[in-house]
Amino acid sequence: MAKYELEKLSAETQSALSQLFVITTETIRQFETGEYFVLFGRGSKRVQNILGIEREILILGNVYADQQARSVRFARRIINESDGRLESTLCVIVHQDGRGNTKLKRWGRENGLAIIPIYTSTGILPRGQELERLLSYEFFTQDPFDVTGPVASDAQFFGRRTEAQELARKLQLGHIRSCFGIRKIGKTSILHRVLAEIKNSYDAATLFIDCQRDDVFNLDAAGLLYSVEQSLRGMRETGQSYAEVNATPFTGTTAEATNRFQAVLEQFNVPVILAFDEIDYITPSNGSAVQWRHGFVEFWRNVRAAYHAAARADRKVSLLVSGVSSRWFSVESIDGIENAALAFIPEEYLSPLPRGAANAMIKSIGAMAGLQFDEDALEAISSFCSDMPFWIRKTCSSLHGKIEIAARPITLSVATVSTMLEDYGRDEGAALAKVALQHLFRVYPELRGPALSLLDEGRALPPSLQRTLTRYGIAAANGAISGTMMRMALVMIAEEQPVINELPAQPEGEARPLISEWAEELAAISYRRNMMERSLRSIVINFLRVSALSSKGSATAKATLLAAVGEKRRAELEPFNLDLIAERLYWLELVTIISKHWLLFERVFGDKSVFNRNAEIVNDRPDAHAKQLEPSDIAMHRRALQWLDERIARV
The missing domain is CATH 3.40.50.300 (P-loop containing nucleotide triphosphate hydrolases)
Incomplete structure (x- = not known):
């Protein structure tokens, strides 16, 4: 009975995939205590472009209600035995386990495989464009960079x-x-x-x-x-x-x-x-x-x-x-x-990856998520991460989460990744590197001072200390700091050092000068505008989403938003998902989007000319100019902010 069900699922799979793949091999095989159907499929040109493949891919299936890790081990064995006939990092597994998608993807990452799981509870698979969308979504949403523990498999072990x-x-x-x-x-x-x-x-x-x-x-x-x-x-x-x-x-x-x-x-x-x-x-x-x-x-x-x-x-x-x-x-x-260990245990180091190996690692793993990088982008990422393999994985995992699924496969340029690298370094990367450095300085405190002295680029270190810092990946061979994340971390640690106040003590009883009312007003205006801008981003995105969902056949929220900005900015923002695009929009771009789609926002802001006039006043940003403001100017900004505040508060 089980074999009949397996053969039936195999036939259904071949029928469903017939528009996307040409099946070249079909067998039923046993592995350990399990039985599987095994198909080799050559993708159509469109599928090859979408998945970024050139060879045939393995399509595996079983009828078990509880998937086991042996399915992925079996897939890896078949691929290894194919002598290059099959794609080495990609596999489709058809299964009937309601929780199987997550398990198979995780086991796949551990074995260096991008598993595209297809779940069917009824034994019937989608067809045509629906199946194509399913394959693309399951392939591109997984994060192959996300490996938290030690790696040992050939597919995950790079450069060493x-x-x-x-x-x-x-x-x-x-x-x-x-x-x-x-x-x-x-x-x-x-x-x-x-x-x-x-x-x-x-x-x-x-x-x-x-x-x-x-x-x-x-x-x-x-x-x-x-x-x-x-x-x-x-x-x-x-x-x-x-x-x-x-x-x-x-x-x-x-x-x-x-x-x-x-x-x-x-x-x-x-x-x-x-x-x-x-x-x-x-x-x-x-x-x-x-x-x-x-x-x-x-x-x-x-x-x-x-x-x-x-x-x-x-x-x-x-x-x-x-x-x-x-x-x-x-x-x-x-x-x-x-010290008996001095002449007994040699002083040898595991240094960062060679640059070529770091670039190859990014290129290979990125292909499993539909991300391709031009050579300059590879160099930028490796340099940013000081060629540290774990830092590279965490950074690329962040990039993966910010790239729109529908845009893949996509080739990322250095211009695109540079802004994302800066954001990641500020939000997470510097803290990650700081933890590693603090741990090193705790167990090897003699390195703290020399490492921080690298921030003073004109200062020379003794050759022995320079070699040690290079071996630990803190410094490059030329004596400079090895990368942006490393520099950020050193700056954070340096800022935690106690600061000696060299200013003369203030005479007792003498009052400190008060901050001027002008500075207080500017600070208040800046704070209120930033809070308003954040609220405005949320309103724009949510209104566009609702509009796209309520109008059948209309453009997506992302497409509508991009159509409202200039061509150059559109090219810059295209790779990102909708939420990340919203974070990168300038105030004037938000105002332009609202004006172009005024019918959506009219019930919030009422009079379009009044909205544009107040938005223009707020955009003047008096806090960015080192000049004295007249009381009338401050009052005008207050009124503009108040007008916008009141209307945003109604939403």
Whole structure:
């Protein structure tokens, strides 16, 4: 019965898609415990242009009422096995799960696929233009830039594939490596990628120590050594090739824990790889775990002793240390005690993406949402984000949300993205970068002063500090600040510094000069006009929307609005959605739109000539001119504002 229903849905899908695709392959296949119909479809020229595709696309379907992640894994496998015949980032899945659209899109993002879900509760699919609109909407509304956790799949891992493979190879040979970098630079992503590469390609025993876990950083040096030893012993007994450390408190001495650790290392005939992530939690920087102030040197001194003992016994042991601050691995002593980690753990960094890789990342992911960028736009985005992959994703996610769905696929120019980048930096980007910098300065406070000094472009830094700031992505190779978001964040942090008041103290009892009445009047006029302009934007958009919905066959609200502005401004505003266009309209443009569609607004403002006269007075903006106003001028502005206020308040 289930197979009959699946074949029936396959036939219905082919019939519905017949005007849009030519089906070249049709099969029924099983994957894990599921059964699917599999179609390869070559899109018509129109569909190819809409979706931005050149190859055939995979069309998958099932009749299950609850979609599982295996559907997306199956799609990814088929695409990978097609040897380039199928589009690598796009797939259509026909299903009967009422909640399936959201799930499939999310799983698709995790696997580097733009899933176009088609839900049918009755087994009947829309056809023709209705189906075309559905495909376009489902494709363009998803946000492929929105990846919040670490990425490891080939489709999402940009610019560092070779780096990860080389790091895995060196660890298998018994090397000690480190991976330091600013927050959200991609350390955990590359660490996961390296561990996956080791699992798939090498014969080794890998123990992962996540130092941010409470049960891990609350241990002392002896306890962590003992926990590592016990976890390795368990792997040895069970034959596991990978495990996460099992934090176990230890009441013995550090010497006893070290002897046990050294003994278990000698029992392995394959390389033993110890991978430490979020290492900052077991350094003196962690004020909530004071035992690591003195325990840091103690721990690494004994790890070094066990490492050398294993080498003498002809056993391969590798270390990978990942975290934000390289500070405690670069100082000669801590509290007067020689730092055992100084010559043991190398100072290596995960820097921002190379510019070519950053541009390729934007280009590849953007294609999954119908967004294409010219070369200058790619450069502008990468430069704005200092080539930081997470910052790029967040920025492009913001751009994605501001581009009208109906306008896609669309090629964005540098002129279009520049204004959106400025808005994003002011609204979110600077704060995002500030969080990353503040975290770095908290665990590596010595970098705060040199980093802020970059704002003084004429000031030179010692070469060693310059190199460190470059490795962290704060500075470019030429010594300048690496990007706009970074500069914004540094400015915000600098402004939080206490300001020394160099003005002479005011004599006691002497009254401060009062703000002039003229300045107060200007401030009041400016405030009232800004509030009114905001209300006017809302009225214009809502009235145009209602008009478009109530008149069958009439132009959309966006089209009506754009028709009322000049040709040059129309080209600038075209890519944006209606709400964003409204935010960008000038006062005179709002007035022009109202005048051109006076029949819609007449019941609000009454007399058109009176409206235009008062709008012109308000637009004069006396607060923008450094000149004295006559009392009659101020009274005139008050009356104009009052007239408009009263009519807007009626809506």
